Amino acid sequence: GQQLNQSPQSMFIQEGEDVSMNCTSSSIFNTWLWYKQDPGEGPVLLIALYKAGELTSNGRLTAQFGITRKDSFLNISASIPSDVGIYFCAGPEYNFNKFYFGSGTKLNVKP
Amino acid sequence: GAGVSQSPSNKVTEKGKDVELRCDPISGHTALYWYRQSLGQGLEFLIYFQGNSAPDKSGLPSDRFSAERTGGSVSTLTIQRTQQEDSAVYLCASSFGTSGEQFFGPGTRLTVL
Numbered sequence: 001g002q003q004l005n006q007s008p009q010s011m012f013i014q015e016g017e018d019v020s021m022n023c024t025s026s027s028i029f030n031t032w033l034w035y036k037q038d039p040g041e042g043p044v045l046l047i048a049l050y051k052a053g054e055l056t057s058n059g060r061l062t063a064q065f066g067i068t069r070k071d072s073f074l075n076i077s078a079s080i081p082s083d084v085g086i087y088f089c090a091g092p093e094y095n096f097n098k099f100y101f102g103s104g105t106k107l108n109v110k111p
Numbered sequence: 112g113a114g115v116s117q118s119p120s121n122k123v124t125e126k127g128k129d130v131e132l133r134c135d136p137i138s139g140h141t142a143l144y145w146y147r148q149s150l151g152q153g154l155e156f157l158i159y160f161q162g163n164s165a166p167d168k169s170g171l172p173s174d175r176f177s178a179e180r181t182g183g184s185v186s187t188l189t190i191q192r193t194q195q196e197d198s199a200v201y202l203c204a205s206s207f208g209t210s211g212e213q214f215f216g217p218g219t220r221l222t223v224l
Contacts, residue, residue, distance in 0.1 A: 042202050042215025096209035097167040101154040
């Protein structure tokens with residue numbers, strides 16, 4: 001199956017700092033999704049990208065679908081304590097019969 | 112309720128026993144997904160249902176795992192003869208169509224002793 005590699009694995013930042021994380025795949029994706037998971041809960045969709053080169057924002061979050069279709073990045077500006085959690089990239093197989101998730105980036109924000 | 116619900120929330124079982132996990136998707140959602148998440152890991156895709164049928168069962172880890180969905184709604188994931196490596200959080204998600212946003216349930220934490 002397809003592999004999604006996320007980096008960094010974890011980050012420790014100060015409140016107010018900007019954050020950047022990325023995701024690369026071994027194969028082309030036609031859709032990139034970014035999720036956030038809080039402890040004890042299921043992931044929640046943050047941003048969905050459907051077109052190579054697309055840059056999409058959701059509040060302080062911005063994500064881009066790489067031109068090669070094999071990568072995507074997520075930026076968080078002016079981080080706040082509630083941004084703490086694990087961020088996952090994900091993408092579906094071409095026929096949507098399977099979904100692949102990265103191993104996650106754990107974000108810690110110090111007040 | 113408005114969201115995806117899963118039951119039980121926690122399940123502790125002995126090695127070799129069978130377990131059944133249940134997922135109630137959001138009403139009207141045609142697609143339903145099961146994932147497994149081991150501690151500190153990402154989500155491992157298990158199976159997807161469109162209506163009552165699963166087009167691809169190759170994501171199930173072994174033949175001890177099976178899943179069904181009836182009436183286009185509730186789904187059950189059954190693990191037979193559980194092993195310790197089956198211990199994980201099992202997450203269910205549903206969406207309106209395959210390209211729609213997946214809404215996740217809170218998961219069932221399975222511990223096999």
